Amino acid sequence: MFSTFRxxxxxxxxxxxxxxxxxxxxxxxxxxxxxKGTFSAAAGEKIYHTVGPKQLACASCxxxxxxxxxxxxKTNKTIDPMAPSVNAKRFTDAANVEKWFKRNCxxxxxxxxxxxxxxxxxxxxxxxx
Amino acid sequence: MKLIxxxxxxxxxxxxxxxxxxxxxxxxxxxxxxxxxNAKWAAECSGCHMAYPPGLLPAASWKKVMSGLDKHFGxxxxxxxxxxxxxxxxxVKYESNRWTSSAAPLRITDGxxxxxxxxxxxxxxxxxxxxxxxxxxxxxxxxxxxxxGVFDEHNIHIPKPDEPEPNK
Numbered sequence: 339m340f341s342t343f344r345x346x347x348x349x350x351x352x353x354x355x356x357x358x359x360x361x362x363x364x365x366x367x368x369x370x371x372x373x374k375g376t377f378s379a380a381a382g383e384k385i386y387h388t389v390g391p392k393q394l395a396c397a398s399c400x401x402x403x404x405x406x407x408x409x410x411x412k413t414n415k416t417i418d419p420m421a422p423s424v425n426a427k428r429f430t431d432a433a434n435v436e437k438w439f440k441r442n443c444x445x446x447x448x449x450x451x452x453x454x455x456x457x458x459x460x461x462x463x464x465x466x467x
Numbered sequence: 468m469k470l471i472x473x474x475x476x477x478x479x480x481x482x483x484x485x486x487x488x489x490x491x492x493x494x495x496x497x498x499x500x501x502x503x504x505n506a507k508w509a510a511e512c513s514g515c516h517m518a519y520p521p522g523l524l525p526a527a528s529w530k531k532v533m534s535g536l537d538k539h540f541g542x543x544x545x546x547x548x549x550x551x552x553x554x555x556x557x558x559v560k561y562e563s564n565r566w567t568s569s570a571a572p573l574r575i576t577d578g579x580x581x582x583x584x585x586x587x588x589x590x591x592x593x594x595x596x597x598x599x600x601x602x603x604x605x606x607x608x609x610x611x612x613x614x615x616g617v618f619d620e621h622n623i624h625i626p627k628p629d630e631p632e633p634n635k
Contacts, residue, residue, distance in 0.1 A: 392541075412542065413516040414601050437547070444543040 363422075363464060365432045369457040377454070382462025385455055391448040398446070404463045421466045429460060490579035492568030496522025496561070500616025505557040507550055515544065517607055519575060520616040521561035527571035529558035540574075576603045590625070599626040 370377065386404070389395045399417055400408040405424050408417035419425040429435060443451035451459070488494075499522035512518035521529070533555040537545040546554070572578055576585075585603065594600060599608055606613035612622040 410515055412540075412602075414605060415513075415516055433547070437545075441543040441545060444537075 363429055363460065365429055365435050366457060366460045366464065368432065369453050369460070372453045373457060375454065377457035377461040379458070379462040379465040381455075382458035382460065385447075385451075385459050386462060388447065390446045392445065394446050396442065396446055404466050421463055423464075423467045429464065435460075488567050489565075490583055491570075492566065493570055493572075493579035494563065494565040494567075495524075495578065495580050496563035496565055498616065499523060499563075499618065501561045505554065508554045508557050511546060511550060511554060515542070516604065517614055519606075521558045522563045522616075523575045524558075524563060524578065525566040525568075525571055526559040526562040527569075528573065529555065529562060531571060531573055533558065535573075574604075593628075594625060597626060597628055597630075599630050 366377070386396045386400075389398075394411065396404075398411045400406070400420055404420040407419055409415070410417060418427075420428055422428045439451055439456055443449065443455075500520040501522075508521075509518050524532075532539070533551055536551065537543050568579075570579075575581060581603075595603055601608070606618070609623050609625050610618050611624055612618070
């Protein structure tokens with residue numbers, strides 16, 4: 339009886355925790371701790387498609403969906419998908435994420451991104467299944 | 468005679484050096500790629516394009532390239548100071564060992580050896596514009612061994628006009 343209870347208890351815990359674990363990302367959590375606010379996938383999607391002063395958007399290289407294999411607009415180099423749902427390596431290394439935000443916000447938007455924008459952007463890309 | 472011999476040697480050496488200074492002293496190195504490559508160089512440069520072998524340019528060019536990464540041919544390619552130093556050191560260490568000119572072009576394609584080998588008429592202008600080639604910076608479009616630093620004539624394949632882009 340005791341062991342049955344323990345097992346069901348464990349299963350219930352897992353069922354509750356699984357969806358939470360699936361959406362948790364330590365890098366996103368870090369941005370959240372910084373802004374103390376909430377992030378919006380819709381706002382992130384808007385950033386993804388925003389065409390900046392160089393006539394470039396994230397989508398110019400990463401295609402219309404972050405799930406797709408992209409191609410560097412200038413060099414033709416293949417770019418692995420950005421969405422963690424299809425490329426588990428993405429959003430796992432904070433320094434790498436920061437490096438690319440620094441570069442690509444400059445290239446696509448002509449300026450640095452705010453922490454709010456980074457959080458919105460990641461929330462969108464993480465939501466693409 | 469004791470004096471003449473070394474003098475003769477010096478004269479002959481400098482003569483042969485002058486004869487070897489091809490392309491106005493702007494020649495790529497041999498080998499163009501060291502046997503031991505640097506992992507950070509490979510990973511970071513190939514984030515956007517082929518990791519160009521260090522021997523394609525002189526040290527002065529690499530220093531210029533690496534100190535201007537925030538405006539790298541129209542793109543922000545900046546690196547952390549630590550990574551930048553490691554990659555710069557590697558590129559400088561294995562710079563072209565046949566470059567004698569003081570010219571330090573930013574672009575590999577501006578080196579005399581490159582222009583001589585690619586722009587002297589053998590390859591038509593249309594080839595460079597093919598979608599599968601796109602730019603002279605895209606070595607791998609024709610040099611199948613480019614990523615390994617192999618550029619010899621046996622490993623060249625010029626894509627046909629309608630050839631699809633290779634999957635890199």
